[in-house]
Amino acid sequence: MRRFELKVAWRHLLMSHGQTELTVGAVAVGVLLVVFLSSLINGLQTGLIDDVVGSIPHVTVEAAAPQAKPLWAVDKHSNAITAIEKITTRRKRIEQWERIRAAILRMHGVASVAPAVEGDGLVTRGAKTVGARVIGVIPAEQMRVISLRKRIVEGDFTAVDQQNAAIGVKMADDLGVRVGNRLRITSNQGVTQTFRIAAIFDLGVEQANESSAYIGLQAAQAMFETGKDVTTLNVRAVNMYDATPIAEQVRGITPLTVTSWMESNEAFLDTLRMQNTAAGIIQAMTLLASAFGVASVMIVFVVQKSRDIGILKSMGATCAQIRRVFILEGLGVGLGGALIGSGVGTGLCYLAKSLTIPGQMFGGKQATIVPMQFDMTFVLIASAVAIGMGLASSIVPAQRAARLCPVEAIRRG
């Protein structure tokens, strides 16, 4: 780029009597809003997804429960329509689960697979008894499947085994127990065993906190009489949004019931998508409004400067040179707006993130007023869009300037 275009564009920007400030401000506000809104939505969604998905496996593989079938479906010649086949109390089991587990582990995008034995039972402490979902796990493996580590309020989850159990905060409250206390667990097979409480967790889900009890895998196999079998395989995907394709693959190798978190949380995902769309529309509209603002100010500027443009042309400036002057100005406005907007936006994000509610905890962390999650990508995208916008909004004014007839421009000014 020649020094003439740069010099004129730069001087126009510096000595524009407030027009530069206005246009740069318009772009900066757009960028600021995009950065701030993106961080806010990202923070909100990360928190939400963490709450919803963090405490559940990405894909669950369970033994298919025997389906209850009406008699007419079984025997087409029967006239009976009221009798329904009685379900036997046969428990669901995954036999040869190690083989299935190994096959799933070989699939692309699978991070880990943990076996579990699940069943209903009762948890008793003294005179108090509560119903519970009893889950037998290998702690180290279970922790690779759901993010338990930061959800432990007290104690050590890895200590869970044949004698040690982990229960939810709500259950601990209801029973009035703490880590180190003992309680009795009775399975629906009528087997009772005493456990010491090794850990208390907060999964962020009321139901899980109220009625989940983790015990060792072998203890559960004994209590629910599954032998060496398990009832569930919990899968974690490297990328949680790959859960459904992984579930599809698993369905291809086994007749077991396979569910991905995305399938069981369709409504939640739809809400997130709608939120993203709404935020996207708001951001696009803001940037568009900024672009129109910049373009209109620049068109006025070209009109104001038309005599100067005529004079420059009389001195030998070509249409291309004049066009470049105004495109450079647009670029300058975009750059300035991007710098200021992303600077202020980033600052605001960190400021908002540091605003905590005194004495309030949330998910084991200090609660903040706004759940900001800043990402440099937002700044880069918003800045790139702003610079592109500055350029784009200068095209029409630059074209007008370039087309000015010098004689007319000088005469009319």
Add this chain to the structure above:
Amino acid sequence: MDRSHPELVERPIVEAIELAKCYGNGIKTWALRGVDFRIDPGEFLAVVGASGSGKSTLLNMVGALDRPTSGKILIDGVDTSALDDPALAAVRGETIGFVFQFHYLLSEFTVLENALMPQWIRGKSVDKEWVKSLLERVGLGDRFHARPNELSGGQQQRVAIVRALANRPKLILADEPTGNLDSQNGALVFDLLTELNEELGTAFMLVTHDDRLAQRARRIVAMGDGQIVADYRVDQVEREAGLVIR
């Protein structure tokens, strides 16, 4: 060849052949009706005529600011009708300098920067010393870094003249260069133009209403109704005697 006018031997700076210009789409107004005209190197000519006689149109054609409707114009031997925008702009930038009725200096730039502007536009090497010496020559040696609005009308017009000379053009086109100045400053600017004409050998074509100034030129072209009605040289004696234009 006329031996008494040695400059005629050289190639003319401007040569117009059957030059015509029409304005308007519906109602056509002929501003120039077939003008044959030439400017030779080092000439100092004044174009006079009533408003609407075609003086300014002729100046715009000669300066390649506008294209003729018919006929052709050769600037420094080059037929401008065949040139595209960048080439035409290059002709303007290198061969011609403009001085207008108003100074039209760019308010964002200093005196020196304004005077350097044609060199920046041309984009080749910048000869700052030449421009500085010109500014000193016109008495603005101490105002290099002043803004145009800090100067008087006469000073502003002198900067505009230096700006027109920045690329060492062969021809300066001046459209009523003293029209916006009082008579004293006007006379000073006119004197400066004649002095620069003699010192630098640059040709000057002056469009003016002011007959008293025009008769001090060495050649007078009178226009009327889009045509040249008189074109004659004024000799030294006549100039000094201050004869009124016929």
